[in-house]
Amino acid sequence: MKNIEFIVSIGVRFGEVFSGGVLALHKLAYEIASRGYVVNIFTEPEYPHENIITHSNSDENNLRFDFNSERTVIIPNHNWKNNSDIKNVARWALYHIDKNDMYNIDNTDVIFNYGSFNVGNKNVTNTLTVFDYHEEVFINQNKNRNKKYCYITNKNHPSNWKEILEIEYNAENLTDWKTKGYNYLADKLNEYEYLLTYDDKSFYTLAATMCGTKVILLSENNKSNLKYKLETPYNLFGVSCGFDDIEWAEKTIGMVPMLVNELKKSDKKTLDDFIKFWEEKINI
Numbered sequence: 338m339k340n341i342e343f344i345v346s347i348g349v350r351f352g353e354v355f356s357g358g359v360l361a362l363h364k365l366a367y368e369i370a371s372r373g374y375v376v377n378i379f380t381e382p383e384y385p386h387e388n389i390i391t392h393s394n395s396d397e398n399n400l401r402f403d404f405n406s407e408r409t410v411i412i413p414n415h416n417w418k419n420n421s422d423i424k425n426v427a428r429w430a431l432y433h434i435d436k437n438d439m440y441n442i443d444n445t446d447v448i449f450n451y452g453s454f455n456v457g458n459k460n461v462t463n464t465l466t467v468f469d470y471h472e473e474v475f476i477n478q479n480k481n482r483n484k485k486y487c488y489i490t491n492k493n494h495p496s497n498w499k500e501i502l503e504i505e506y507n508a509e510n511l512t513d514w515k516t517k518g519y520n521y522l523a524d525k526l527n528e529y530e531y532l533l534t535y536d537d538k539s540f541y542t543l544a545a546t547m548c549g550t551k552v553i554l555l556s557e558n559n560k561s562n563l564k565y566k567l568e569t570p571y572n573l574f575g576v577s578c579g580f581d582d583i584e585w586a587e588k589t590i591g592m593v594p595m596l597v598n599e600l601k602k603s604d605k606k607t608l609d610d611f612i613k614f615w616e617e618k619i620n621i
Contacts, residue, residue, distance in 0.1 A: 341619055342375040344411040346397040351383055355515045357540040358431040365467045368608055410615050416441055425619060429465055430454045449611060453568035465611050466604045470597055474519045477549030478527040487511050487529040491536040508533050526550045546575035546593045551586040553577045571600060
């Protein structure tokens with residue numbers, strides 16, 4: 338067993354919240370454990386491993402178990418304030434960290450960005466990406482797509498989203514997949530040409546393109562289409578920034594399987610770099 342251990346602040350299962358960030362944390366715990374490190378979490382793991390220890394009577398503010406504060410790395414929620422004696426704090430930006438939450442982050446904390454999320458006024462250069470792409474589920478079934486638009490409500494939708502998506506575009510709501518599972522979602526996505534969404538940072542967009550369903554992002558951002566896609570690589574192919582960009586989505590949808598392979602390689606490298614960073618920092 339390695340002489341460094343980790344605390345990954347997870348207190349819920351994926352099925353309780355259906356959050357991509359929560360699933361990424363569970364996957365991170367598993368990947369670290371599979372490299373021989375003890376990983377402490379606060380709920381039953383989505384990906385069980387003999388090196389993952391569940392402390393159901395603890396949370397990040399009440400660590401009711403023994404650990405070495407000098408040789409333990411904690412990966413907390415972004416709004417966690419370190420009132421413990423843990424010396425090694427890895428902040429993982431799984432979404433934008435508001436400036437108002439920056440007071441929780443000490444100068445000695447190390448920030449790792451999942452992508453291009455805003456982290457207050459800090460320039461973050463460390464990257465950590467980990468995910469379960471469910472390639473065995475989200476596949477293009479080569480069906481005859483006889484339906485045009487669908488949508489999933491998630492983040493960033495305007496107050497009149499129902500009027501826009503259902504009346505203007507006559508799109509079908511697939512949000513009920515959360516009560517039916519991934520296989521249901523994959524089957525439904527394979528019936529449609531396009532997924533409409535206002536959420537420009539979500540696994541749903543990649544799940545759709547993996548199924549051969551093009552994605553149209555309806556949200557407005559201040560970046561060029563190319564800049565956004567390079568900063569959000571899982572939306573590089575098969576995704577249109579508005580309707581004016583639809584030709585790109587049509588031309589590149591067939592490149593998504595290759596993209597997923599590259600994302601997996603990138604994930605492994607960022608995780609290897611993450612482990613190496615803490616090994617070198619703690620073992621100096």
